[in-house]
Amino acid sequence: MPENILSTEGLSKHYPLKEHGLFHRQTVVRALEDVSLEIQEGEVFGLVGESGCGKSTLGRVLLRLEDPSAGRIFYRNQDLGAFDRDRLKAFRREAQIIYQDPYSALNPRQCIQNLVQEPLDIHGIGTKQERSKQVRLLLEKVGLRPDQATRYPHEFSGGQRQRIVIARALALNPKLILADEAVSALDVSIQAQVINLLKDLRREFNLTYIFISHDLSVIKHIADRVGVMYLGRMVEVAPKHAFYQEPAHPYSKALLSSAPSPDPRSKKERIILSGDVPSPINPPAGCYFHPRCPECLDICREVFPPLRLLSPQRWVACHLYQ
C-alpha cells in the first residue's frame, strides 16, 4: 500500500461576507465543508465538479495558499498547519501548482529564462551557470527549444505558454503538482499534446497529481481515482473504473450522463437536472443536492448524509446507500 502524501480531516473554508443589517448578522460563503480525503503517493487524483463547487478552493487550501477555517491537512503524516516558515518554504518546493490560464500566469515583461529560473533563484539552488543550464534542460523536457529562452510570453501560443508554466512548476523537482484546469483553455489538439506531456513527466519524475477539471473525459483519461464535489462537499470518491462504469451518487450519475459523447448514434438516456446549483451562502437544508435530485427521499430534506464507505475504496455521501 503506497503511503499518503497528503490527507485531510474535516477541512472547511468559509469566506465571511461584509456584515450588514441591524444586528450585524455575519453571513459566510461555505466554499468548503468538512472534506476528508487521502491522496496517495504517485497517484493522479481527479477532482470534478461544476463551477463554484469548491474544487479550486480545496486545491488552494491543500497547498496552504489559504488557511482552512476548520480541519487539518497532513503532508506525509505531518500537520501542515503547524509548519513554521522554513518548513512551509520547504513544503512549497515539493508542491507546485499549474493554473488554467497561461496568459495571466506569466509576467509579460519577463523573458522565459527569468520566468523559469525564478523558483531556483528564490530557493537559492546552484550557481548562476547551473541554474541557467537547468532552465535549458527544463525547456527541452517540456518540448520547447532551449534557444527560445530569451523570448517573451507574447511570442508563444497558448499551448506553448502552458508548457512554460509546466517547466517552471518542475524547476524545483516537486513531488506533488496541483493542476487546476491546466488544459481547459486549450484547443483539443493542443490539449492532447499537453495531457501527453503531463503523463510522460509523471512517469519520469514519479509525480503525484491532483488534477482539477470540469471535463470528465480528461479526468477519465488521466486520473486513477476520482472525487466529485458539489457545493463545497465531497459527494463521492471512487477508483476511476468503478466511477465511470457505475457512478453511485445521483449527482455523479447526472454529471456523467450530461457529458456529450462524440458518437451521433449513441442515444443514451440523459438525466437532465432541473434548476441551478444553489448558492453556497444559503445552502438548502439536509443534503445539498436534494432540490435537484431525481431520487430524493424524505430524510434527504433534513439530514446531510455523511461520506460512507460503500465498498472497498468507494465513498459515497447519499442516503440511498445508508
Added chain:
Amino acid sequence: MNTPLLNIQGLVTQFSTRRGPVTAVDGLDLQLHSGQTLGLVGESGCGKSVAALSIMRLLPKPAGRVAKGRILFEGRDLLEVSEADMRRVRGNEISMIFQEPMTSLNPVYTVGFQIYEALQKHRKLSRRQAGQEAVNMLQLVGIPEPAARINDYPHQMSGGMRQRVMIAMALSCRPKVMIADEPTTALDVTIQAQILDLISRLKQEIGMSVLLITHDLGVVAETCQQVLVMYAGRAVEKASAVDLFEKPAHPYTLGLFASIPKVEDEILHPISGVVPSLYDLPEGCAFQDRCAYRQAQCLKRPPWIEISPEHWVCCWRYDTHHA
C-alpha cells in the same frame, strides 16, 4: 434536395491590419436547409465566428469586410440589401446567440426590457402585449416564475439563466434561422445539457434551422445532422454527422478525433505542431505542415472530392485521378 434556406457561396472575409490584409474566411460554401441543425466545427481562430458575423453583417468596421461571395437567404443576397433592410432581418428572421451571456446583455436594463425591445421593434406590439409575450418567452425557455424574473437585472441571474434569456431574446420574433456561437461553452455540463435539450426542443416547436458553432465534437454529435469542419479559414470537410463521426476523412478531422480523450490509459495522438498564422499560410493546403499524409501535390490548393454521397473532403489524398 430542395433549395437551402441559407446558402453561402464562396464567402471571403478579410480584415485589414497593420501587417496587411488577413483572410479570416477563405472561400466558404455552406448550405443550411430548413429545419436542420448544421454544426460548424474548428479550433480557435479557424474563422467560424467570423463566418457567423459575416452572415449577420456585424463584422467590426472598418477593419473587417466581406471581399467576395454571396450569402443567399431565401434567395436574397444579404450582402446586397440596404442597412435598413438588414435590420429587419437581424433578430427577426436570423438571430444570433453568443458565448458569453453576461457581455451580451445590457447590465443596466432588466431582462424583460431587453426581450420586449425586440418585440416592439420587429413585431410592432404594444408595450403591454410585448411585456406579456416576454413573460411567455421566459416560460418557454424554462425560467421558473417568469412573471417575477422579468424584472430582474442580468447580474441577478446565474450563467445558465442568462443564456436562457439570450435564447428567449433570440427566439422572441420566431426567426427562421438561429446562429448559436458556442452557446454552451461557458456553462457547466449539467447546465449545458439543459440548454442543448432546450435548443433542440424549441427547434422542433418553432420549426427553425440552427447554425451551431462549436469546438466541442461531443456537442456536435448530440445535436447536429450536418457538420462542416473548418481549418485556418477554410472548410476542409462536410458530411452528415453520422458519416463524419464514423468515417472521418480529412487528415485534420482524423487528428481532431485522435485528440479527444476517450479510451482510458491509451496514449493520445495529438496533431503535431500548431495552427499556422493566417499571415503566412503555406501555399496550397493550409494543413500540410501538420499533416501525416503530406504529398507533393499539397503545394497546390486541394479540390473538393465527394468520397461518398454527400460526404465532401478537400484533400489531395482522395484524388483518384492522381493516385
